[in-house]
Amino acid sequence: MSLVRLIARPMLASIFVVQGVKNFRDPDPLVPGAKSVVERFGPMVERHAPDVPTEPRQLVRANAVTQFGAGLALATGKCPRLAALVLAGTLVPSTLANHAFWETEDPEQRNEQRVHALKNAGLAGGLLLASVDTEGKPGISWRARQAAGKARKVTKSGTRKARKAAKDARPS
Template identity: 35%
Template sequence: MTLVRVIARPLTASSFAFSGVDRLRSAGKSAEQLQPVLTRLGKAVPSLAPVTADAKRVAQVLGGVQLGAGILLGLGRFSRVAGTLLAVSAAANTLVDFKSADSSTPAARKERRGQLLRNLSLVGAALLASVDTNGRPGLAWRAEHFASGAKKNAVGISKDARKQLKKADLAVRRTAADVVGS
């Protein structure tokens, strides 16, 4: 692991972990802030109504996710999964914080905008962590190079087998693209 990763991951993770602890400690206050967003979400997607009905539980889950994923990211374990979870939870927190912030005075609007930009920068950091392969090739790269290596080794195979190999190559590429999302 490079020195930048050794320093950057715990620094990024610390903000999420402490935010998760705060959400768990003050789940009631977090639930009050979450309630308007959850109400709108419950109306927009009726199948989520049972989940959005208990705002305190949602606040506790968000806090737990942030704490757990923050610790994992800080330790460098399952950092891509942790980064993805942190990006999703940070996006939800950003929305809730923006909606519940005071905007009655120009100074309050300026503070609200500053908090929004800080939260968005944390979302960006979590997204970067979610795609960081730590210098190792990702699944898509491995699958593509496995398929091209197999194709090179199959030079002496019959015409029928070559067609099957092309189909397999195409299937591997599609699967890798689906997994990576490109």
């Protein structure tokens, strides 16, 4: 692993680990924001995924646990691509719930919330980059293309051999 990855991953993950612990211990400040998101998207979730909880306090805690766990995984380099993708996914409801600057009337509050929303967008961008970082190793799509190419070659070769064998087996 390069020195940059060794340093950058824990730096990127630190906010999620620290806030994950804080938000799990004290979810109440985030419940009102979560409630507004549940009110907006809850019926759709219940229709398509009835087993998913929609109680705001539970959702805040579930998000906190997810951020803590994926943050630790990213920081330690355990499944870093998956961890980064999961963390990026947790930013969407968090930003909608807690930094909806477009709904704020007070110009000062609006600006503060816009800064937080843009910070989350920046974090999401970094996480998306981390989610596609193969550390110089071939990615899944490259490996799939290589396997498909090899399969084509083997199939062509087998087809030629089978035709030749069939031609040689014909009576003269």
